[in-house]
Amino acid sequence: MNSETEQLPHGFPEHLIAGYRAFVSGRLRQEQARFRELAERGQSPRVLIIGCCDSRCSPETIFDVGPGELFVARNIANLVPPYGPDAYHHGTSAALEFAVMGLRVEHVVVMGHAQCGGVTAYVQNEIDPYSRPLSPGDFIGQWIALIGDAAKRLGPPTEPIADYVERLAKESVRQSLRNLRTFPWVKNLEERGKLKLHGCYFGVADGRLQTLDEETGAFSPVFAAF
């Protein structure tokens, strides 16, 4: 590549072009062989991460992974819908099916995070019955309705709201794990020891990662002395 010959693509965000140039002269140079091999042999990631679209929560950044390691589905509020072959939430279920049944990943990680806009929107809608949708289709409202089961377990919002939002974001991770197990093949593979499910929670402000111990139901930091 010769940056002298660069032709700036019509209207494409300049900072992305700049970032891509840095990728090409940096990481790509180091990992070129790995990319080529992944293209030829196909991907075989061992982990599916279901994360949030949030710009502060890139799984590849947080887990510092290289190409080919993480299969990543990202939706608003990192939600997994329950199994429903005729229902409305195919995108995430398709990613799950592709990863688990196609790529045969060994782990599914649901990663929640602090200050989640989707969870916050859900709570605001609960508190303010006059809250208005972002658009007439109210796609957000319909999507985050999936948080309802977790919210029922917590009970109605309590002050301080920021604490409730955090508790709900964590309960929603637990609920997504429950929902994962409503997929018959997920349940089956987990029972046979071929698939493991995990929950974790990323604290944006301090970068602290907590993982869920499903036996106790508690989230605790990966590094104790953080």
Add this chain to the structure above:
Amino acid sequence: MNSETEQLPHGFPEHLIAGYRAFVSGRLRQEQARFRELAERGQSPRVLIIGCCDSRCSPETIFDVGPGELFVARNIANLVPPYGPDAYHHGTSAALEFAVMGLRVEHVVVMGHAQCGGVTAYVQNEIDPYSRPLSPGDFIGQWIALIGDAAKRLGPPTEPIADYVERLAKESVRQSLRNLRTFPWVKNLEERGKLKLHGCYFGVADGRLQTLDEETGAFSPVFAAF
């Protein structure tokens, strides 16, 4: 953080823990102020990327961005369904609504890529009438049916299949841009100059990025002498 006090979380994938440790001692250290500021002020990314779940196509890696820069929705084959307030594809539409109407991003980028498993699965289903779903729910099959409109424009699969898959992956990016414009608020904001739509295509093997010129319909490399 003190790695001595580390408590390996029960069953959590070890290489992710290792990667997270690298993140904490590397990138987080550098970007701690930025993370804290993003937690306090909230995110305000200027770009939504709709990418594929593929483990070789991390948008943050390819565009070398830091926290807060990209709002990222990732689904199988980076598809955008057409507008349909009552339809089955809410996850991606919700991410679109959140990014465009909530965060008011200025750009939406649909990023396709080479060797896409979703596009390949669509083509194999077309070629082989005996092809089997990955699971009884056939979530993949229902999801990638969204590729049908693009496939109709190309006509039936032709040899060599690898070329057809690439052409279809690119046509599918064009179709997703068309579908984006079926959302009334996307169309409205684009007409007012407040939102720009872009397509690009990542060649996994050589790391080459191509961007779409919608006027000519052609994809061309960002760097000519790649």
Add this chain to the structure above:
Amino acid sequence: MNSETEQLPHGFPEHLIAGYRAFVSGRLRQEQARFRELAERGQSPRVLIIGCCDSRCSPETIFDVGPGELFVARNIANLVPPYGPDAYHHGTSAALEFAVMGLRVEHVVVMGHAQCGGVTAYVQNEIDPYSRPLSPGDFIGQWIALIGDAAKRLGPPTEPIADYVERLAKESVRQSLRNLRTFPWVKNLEERGKLKLHGCYFGVADGRLQTLDEETGAFSPVFAAF
């Protein structure tokens, strides 16, 4: 009636009960014979008024009419949809059919008014592409889309907005008259001299009524020296 024996109905708004009591001891006492006659012979109003739901624009108050005089349809922004036997706006078309073809009224009056919330909402939606609907169904948005034809005639909003809103409210009255004439039987009866169509505009602040001269297109006050 004996107010001593009054039984306050469970939860019914008290001020409405108080108002009804005033009606019973006042107006009903005077007009009891008229009400009874209207019940026995049926109503035969000569005028249909299509007005706004606005609480400041009661046609019976503004025209000081007694029982039986005005047949009144009230919807948001006093809109008449165009003729469309299969379309979405049956409520007002049904009232029109009932009044014109059933009761054979001689006049249809479309009454617009100042500070109309429906017209204002339409203009705000035009100005702000991020404006949010009142509810996911966005019934208002769909209904006031009927103002679009009038808005096209005026061109895009101009400052000061309050003036534009007034001009649009008046153009919308003209448009409703045009729409009335798309009903074949309205057009037919008007051509035969059996039905007259009128537009007027109520200025809430000063109580000034203006009527529309369809030949010149101008609204002018009923009383010049108001």
Add this chain to the structure above:
Amino acid sequence: MNSETEQLPHGFPEHLIAGYRAFVSGRLRQEQARFRELAERGQSPRVLIIGCCDSRCSPETIFDVGPGELFVARNIANLVPPYGPDAYHHGTSAALEFAVMGLRVEHVVVMGHAQCGGVTAYVQNEIDPYSRPLSPGDFIGQWIALIGDAAKRLGPPTEPIADYVERLAKESVRQSLRNLRTFPWVKNLEERGKLKLHGCYFGVADGRLQTLDEETGAFSPVFAAF
């Protein structure tokens, strides 16, 4: 105002002009300050009334209210359609959305009445298979089809028909209250105690108002010794 300078507007119904003159010299004079304040501050009625277009049933007259007190939607037979974001009855749903979600009224009153032409038309259509629509579009027929759910509860028409019509008009008020509760935000606000729903029935002949006790399902007169 100086009646000497009056210019009779071209063709506008004379008795309405006369009535308006009475309003100007009477009620407007008394309530001028209130009108001006309502124009400046905007309306904030606490009650939405859904009433019939019938010329004998003006809510402002029956409840003797001044400007700004009642938000009034009037359609044939005071019907509320069930919730249906894509359905055909937007006018009334828009008024409901505007009043409840926009103006945040505290009460919604559905007011039925005796000798209702819409209800009578529905019954006649049931009895006489040869009954003819008022016009080819049959807007009335389509609109009053909304009475069907109430009619199913009563069973087919029985003699004397006048009694059946009254029972159906009352059942239709109950049905409209049921339909109101199919709007998710109405249900939500009622459950939170922020909105109350009421039914009433105006006997045109004697001016007697009955209110509905939803617990018993009975309508009973506001004043016992009427």
